[in-house]
Amino acid sequence: MTPEKRDKQRVKLLPKAPTGIPGMDEITSGGLPKGRPTLVAGGAGCGKTLLAMEFLVNGAIQYNEPGVFVAFEENAEELAQNVASLGFDLKQLMKQKKLIIDYVRVERTEIEETGEYDLDGLFIRLGHAIDTLGAKRVALDTIEVLFSALPNQGILRAELHRLFRWLKDKGVSAVITAERGDGTMTRFGLEEYVADCVILLDHRVAEQVSTRRLRIVKYRGTLHGTNEYPFLIGKHGISVLPITSLMLNHQVSRERIPTGIKELDDMLGGKGFYRGSSIMLSGTAGTGKTSLASALVEAACKRGERCLYFAFEESAHQIIRDMRSIGIDLAPHIKKGLLQIHVARPSQYGLEMHLVTMYDLIREFKPSVVVLDPITDFTSVGSELEIKFAVTRIIDFLKVNMITGLFISVTSKDEAADQSVVGIFSLIDAWVNLRNLESNGERHRGLFVLKSRGMSHSNKIHSFYLTKDGIKIRAMDLVGPQTEFSTT
Amino acid sequence: MEKSKSQARSRRTKKAYELRLYVAGQTPKSLAAFANLKKICEEHLAGQYDIEVIDLLKHPQLASGDQILAIPTLVRKLPQPIKKIIGDLSNTERVLVGLNLREQK
Numbered sequence: 001m002t003p004e005k006r007d008k009q010r011v012k013l014l015p016k017a018p019t020g021i022p023g024m025d026e027i028t029s030g031g032l033p034k035g036r037p038t039l040v041a042g043g044a045g046c047g048k049t050l051l052a053m054e055f056l057v058n059g060a061i062q063y064n065e066p067g068v069f070v071a072f073e074e075n076a077e078e079l080a081q082n083v084a085s086l087g088f089d090l091k092q093l094m095k096q097k098k099l100i101i102d103y104v105r106v107e108r109t110e111i112e113e114t115g116e117y118d119l120d121g122l123f124i125r126l127g128h129a130i131d132t133l134g135a136k137r138v139a140l141d142t143i144e145v146l147f148s149a150l151p152n153q154g155i156l157r158a159e160l161h162r163l164f165r166w167l168k169d170k171g172v173s174a175v176i177t178a179e180r181g182d183g184t185m186t187r188f189g190l191e192e193y194v195a196d197c198v199i200l201l202d203h204r205v206a207e208q209v210s211t212r213r214l215r216i217v218k219y220r221g222t223l224h225g226t227n228e229y230p231f232l233i234g235k236h237g238i239s240v241l242p243i244t245s246l247m248l249n250h251q252v253s254r255e256r257i258p259t260g261i262k263e264l265d266d267m268l269g270g271k272g273f274y275r276g277s278s279i280m281l282s283g284t285a286g287t288g289k290t291s292l293a294s295a296l297v298e299a300a301c302k303r304g305e306r307c308l309y310f311a312f313e314e315s316a317h318q319i320i321r322d323m324r325s326i327g328i329d330l331a332p333h334i335k336k337g338l339l340q341i342h343v344a345r346p347s348q349y350g351l352e353m354h355l356v357t358m359y360d361l362i363r364e365f366k367p368s369v370v371v372l373d374p375i376t377d378f379t380s381v382g383s384e385l386e387i388k389f390a391v392t393r394i395i396d397f398l399k400v401n402m403i404t405g406l407f408i409s410v411t412s413k414d415e416a417a418d419q420s421v422v423g424i425f426s427l428i429d430a431w432v433n434l435r436n437l438e439s440n441g442e443r444h445r446g447l448f449v450l451k452s453r454g455m456s457h458s459n460k461i462h463s464f465y466l467t468k469d470g471i472k473i474r475a476m477d478l479v480g481p482q483t484e485f486s487t488t
Numbered sequence: 489m490e491k492s493k494s495q496a497r498s499r500r501t502k503k504a505y506e507l508r509l510y511v512a513g514q515t516p517k518s519l520a521a522f523a524n525l526k527k528i529c530e531e532h533l534a535g536q537y538d539i540e541v542i543d544l545l546k547h548p549q550l551a552s553g554d555q556i557l558a559i560p561t562l563v564r565k566l567p568q569p570i571k572k573i574i575g576d577l578s579n580t581e582r583v584l585v586g587l588n589l590r591e592q593k
Contacts, residue, residue, distance in 0.1 A: 105555045107572075112586035115521075115575035120512040120559035121544065121551050128548035150558070 014221045017173040020058025023240030027229055029222055037164055037174040039194035041186050042201030047233055048177040052139035054237050055175050057088050060098035065136035068129040069101045072145035076101035086237045100129045106149035113151050119159040142177040147188045164193050196220050211350045230352030234360050241356045260299030263473035269455035273430055276402040278395045282409040283434030288445050288466055289408045293371050294323045295471050300369045301333035308367040309341040312377045316341040327470040351382040351390050370398055374408040391424050429453045505537040506566035512559045513545045517576045521560035524577035532589055
């Protein structure tokens, strides 16, 4: 059998238990190993308990697999409180017999060891809980507590071996959490018992910016990404940022969307941009990029389509006010829920956090147009390479979901592209450049289409006016023979 | 093995020592624990104790109440504070320390 055939067969034979966590099932090719234990190791506050809890909660709600959460550190009340803000109603799930939280309290000082024993008590409790619900998922968080509580390590280790075999026999998919060790994967060597799948969580602070990362160290019998994936603990729980999901075989649309400015549509083969394409709007400060983007957004909203506007330089109020002065009123679309403007300073968090936040919002809102205004501000939180990666990922994500992406780039000179964005030129389907022009002692704006894949487009520089009745574009010939353009 | 004779005899009288032995079926460890316990109680707590044996195989839901993990486990419910002694109770000294009948060494 060829290696490819063997891999394909393996993937088919290995059933998975989907986690329901955005991004997670993609990087694990379907979820955690079904009926097997998975080890989740990480430092304090990395998100291990949350991962385990989400596995169980999503299992109960989305996949009809009830779960038993064995908590060694917090009781049911505390756990329920901790996850309530994420929208998980544990009490409700317990009432519906979809979840049991069993708090196992071990107090070292209470225990006196007086001879031979085993951990049958734990087995009986767990077995009883599993049988009561017909549970298919189990979380043990964190079983390491037993190491500090029980004096006889020999008995404990033998019983742990027995426990993991028992869990497999019971056919439950288990998540075992453990603390990261100093130089070892876990403090007490739990990785020797859980060999099917090992996931490491990391929470790093670099240059005052914190990032959470997840890495699949091991996943027997499955092709998995071995990279670190940034993740976010947002208001709905964990979100993992998968590496580009674009296989470069995605669908493309033949549909064209109007820009909201008839003359610009004319410059673009008469019909406007392709839906789902990535469009760059570049220009020096004050050339009208935000205005152009807003015109396109307004046109989309008027068609009843949803738009998501990520603003990194101006506030929502500022944008709305400025656009009103040129006859574009975005406020009613916001009221109708067709437009959302999300404001963030690039330096607020790391690049990956921004990405995951955007992914989350896009997934939730499902827009047909997304604007990033501007992307060049990210040079303060990432290197050229990192920004290129980040923009590539966002472009991929949007393309796979057939969302039209508008990227605004502020250039420092009147070049078509700034250093920082030159690297992504090839990823962009359409590029419109705005510049300042001077003629007859007047300054006005100019616009031209640098590139637009898949259509014939104008190559003439057009004059571009921001009037109170909206954006007007006129061919340059009308301006006069003595036109000069100068750079600012 | 469900109720000890002493408990049957003195049901109304509250004993100073209320002991609960958790077992899981009639395994050698469980039988040994019970035998050891009776011996120790007769020797050191004659007339002052009550032993209740709980078989978790028959009543699994009772394990969480007293937070039972190990089998066998002896729980001293009275006098307070609650003490837990795990093992087959073959180490008499340790059992006495656990029940607070001996100075802790």
